[in-house]
Amino acid sequence: MVTTLKPQLGANPERARSHNKQLVLRAIRHVGTAGRAEIARASGLSTQAVSNIISDLLSEGLLVEQGVRSAGRGLPVQQYAIKPDGGYAFGVEVRPTAVFTALVDLVGTPLFTHRTPLGDARKATILDTVSAQLDDALAKTQVSKEALMGAGIVMPGPFGETGLTGADSELPGWNTGDPAESFASRLDLPVFVENDANAAAMAERMNGIARGLDDFAYLYFGQGLGLGLVQNGQAVQGAFGNAGEIGHITVIVQGRPVELESATSRLSVQAYLAGQGVTVTNMDDLTSLYSSENRHLFAWLDQAAQALSSALSIIENLFDPQTVILGGAMPDDLLDHIIARTALPERSVSNRPDRTHPRLMRGTSGRMTATLGAAALVLHQAFTPTIAEAR
Amino acid sequence: MVTTLKPQLGANPERARSHNKQLVLRAIRHVGTAGRAEIARASGLSTQAVSNIISDLLSEGLLVEQGVRSAGRGLPVQQYAIKPDGGYAFGVEVRPTAVFTALVDLVGTPLFTHRTPLGDARKATILDTVSAQLDDALAKTQVSKEALMGAGIVMPGPFGETGLTGADSELPGWNTGDPAESFASRLDLPVFVENDANAAAMAERMNGIARGLDDFAYLYFGQGLGLGLVQNGQAVQGAFGNAGEIGHITVIVQGRPVELESATSRLSVQAYLAGQGVTVTNMDDLTSLYSSENRHLFAWLDQAAQALSSALSIIENLFDPQTVILGGAMPDDLLDHIIARTALPERSVSNRPDRTHPRLMRGTSGRMTATLGAAALVLHQAFTPTIAEAR
């Protein structure tokens, strides 16, 4: 039972500078625009140090001057903001039948999104497709490869051979070798791999409803149901990268134990409605069923809300998050409906009077959520000081 | 909905050095004894830098020379080890009826442990008791206050007013104001507050069965049942410090939903046996019941194992830990029995062929587990590089 120490790096001038640069970028990003003195106070560095770092970042093209603000006495503040075209991130979501790609700029604005159907789901096919899509994205947006900071890849978990393997939506050929490695060498970029729920959570944290939150959970409606976890500003991956597989835990619905995923997921609603003779194939079908107040859909929503209430109790009591966000491949209307119907457990550490956020919130939904989340992984990394992380 | 950025510090020479010192200590601690070159390789620093740092640590009394080892070619390695009396940590566990204290040295060896009954559980009484115990511990062990690196405090959660407040084992008067603050100013020491489960987990990681593990869970039998979570080498506290309240989630036992804590906890076994006309008041009673193969106890153990199996499924699928450890106020025999009887869920991300650790292991049990865990919090902090953490 040999346990190796996780490699951590010592601080030297070079790594210290890189750390400080990311710290400054993060501070500016958080408030939008900021002046040197403000950043110095926030970071515990001297104004001089911040000045030097900012002049570096300006010449690297990561920051722009943003005019002067005179607030109170003293010399007016020269303000700085993130330069949108200071860098770009490529986001990829791999599903068994298609690959979704997105190119976003440094502030997270998508410049290009695309869906490419997959002929087959072999590893080589996927790598080829993603690589071609990257070239296409760069060409269409006139972005140079040098300006790309990395690629985020969202793949359906679980990774490796586990007790959940063999189920529904598998990708063959990925269980051997490190997927990140394969993509990194093929795309010649730094690569970050995550599951859909964590990626969606990070997207929400970078540019969505979870901006500034450091501890929250994200329930992601994908094919099944995934749990994204952010603790201390970092996505929780678990020892083998498979944290958040909430779909297979047992919850109580109408007094009977069922798998959470079988009560609340896209497959679940499709199966339920099919059992009632109603066919849905995409999110638009669900939206129109909802607006026509289809009683079968409403019945499903009710039991989904029940299942969710159990899940909420577990998530809240185990993680004590600032909030729980619901999002993914489910129309806004339905998410809102579920949120309204979900009983907030009383016996929960989250049931506290001094809350700043609702216990349950709706996040971004839609087909591209996870793909944009993949890109957000790259941005997150660019704005997170990491002196000790070995690469 | 204002979200403030978590304060993070920039790197300057002083903080870089402190970071590197902790990194060196951690590297040495991990392997027991080590030479300069070995540490340099592990930390990404130059041998020269490591040399300078080690000479610092020697003169601060945190390291000792440990003789020469000639391994293969080259100059024999001058080895260094942690100096046990290089520093001390005070551990405190506060319960409603008693305060437990321990003084441990830098390698974690307890020099002094004590149980002090509490006349009442008012805040002032507790602070007085702890303070007196600290003085006593220092006097009896001849340790100077300057050598104390801090105090770890274990208190029953949940912290603050929550949906679980008002239950069984409360301490009045702690919901207002920061407990850490109160202890820090009273003891004039750096203070770290945790719940019992997380503290026990950190103890196990520092000196127990979880040495070197960075991602694991600890199920702690206290009054109720608590979940300690270590992710990335850090205890997970949640947004409000109340993560790990697993006792109140619903699990299935014999087909019926029950609160986990009512099926598996010290109170649970007492209540169950009382219902069968068997009275137990302490762990020794349980041990003798077990060795006499009491059928009521065995029946309880069986249903506890069932409940645990459900809990295990949740923990594994949500956290994907390296292992789950069982420990706390329950005799070893009983823990071993439960572990042997607990069905390992098949539908779990932890059910994988390439495991290095068993899925369920027994940790340290006994009355002082959490108290020593409290002290371990201080040691953990001393061996963890933290350049960016604001204090």
Add this chain to the structure above:
DNA sequence: GCGTTAACTCAACTTTCTTGAGTGTTCAAG
């Protein structure tokens, strides 16, 4: 108007790390 306040710059200084040359010890090949 004029002093106070505050942001920012400049130049000198400090800390800490890295680099490269040099020393001493051990092992192994000729």
Add this chain to the structure above:
DNA sequence: CTTGAACACTCAAGAAAGTTGAGTTAACGC
């Protein structure tokens, strides 16, 4: 047995990045 390679470590010089303190500039308020 000699010689050279391998390796740990030290010394001294140099580089990188931070801090400090004095000085400059602009706005506010009395």
